[in-house]
Amino acid sequence: xxxxxxxxxxxxxxxxxxxxxxxxxxxxxxxxxxxxxxxxxxxxxxxxxxxxxxxxxxxxxxxxxxxxxxxxxxxxxxxxxxxxxxxxxxxxxxxxxxxxxxxxxxxxxxxxxxxxxxxxxxxxxxxxxxxxxxxxxxxxxxxxxxxxxxxxxxxxxxxxxxxxxxxxxxxxxxxxxxxxxxxxxxx
Numbered sequence: 618x619x620x621x622x623x624x625x626x627x628x629x630x631x632x633x634x635x636x637x638x639x640x641x642x643x644x645x646x647x648x649x650x651x652x653x654x655x656x657x658x659x660x661x662x663x664x665x666x667x668x669x670x671x672x673x674x675x676x677x678x679x680x681x682x683x684x685x686x687x688x689x690x691x692x693x694x695x696x697x698x699x700x701x702x703x704x705x706x707x708x709x710x711x712x713x714x715x716x717x718x719x720x721x722x723x724x725x726x727x728x729x730x731x732x733x734x735x736x737x738x739x740x741x742x743x744x745x746x747x748x749x750x751x752x753x754x755x756x757x758x759x760x761x762x763x764x765x766x767x768x769x770x771x772x773x774x775x776x777x778x779x780x781x782x783x784x785x786x787x788x789x790x791x792x793x794x795x796x797x798x799x800x801x802x803x804x
Contacts, residue, residue: 632751636752638792640751642685642686643787645686646691649740651672653774654776671778672780678802682797683791686704716745720736732751736750737754739775744762744766752769752783
């Protein structure tokens, strides 16, 4: 693994770089992965979430490197749809409690196998997806049951660059990260 800070569970090995290089789709849970898991409401009941710009840049770089992305979340909301559209996310599946069935539909639409998918999740609803994909990832705040099946636990916290960390691992495995760096992140 090119990432010198491997943070995997004892007794579990990271997928080989050759498998990581085959990942075509990066699926991300939203609350507790792209956000720190907190949801704010104003006095009129409007929902607010905070997204980190490093994660956004990571998704953009992932797309530039030829990857596809998706949000797969048990919750929804206009702010999540808006963020997904801004970032050019390919699959937006929200308000679903059966993420295993949702994954099957995504695979069918994207013409992919589970081994071609990386997924980052943090809670019990994510387990059916994490058990199937080629690269199963969680965040330090992930539930113990999720950590037990994950190939990798990010060093970055949820909502603070965890998705970006995963993107860089995948782009390094593909051999495309250095080209992005050489352009200072520009297209």
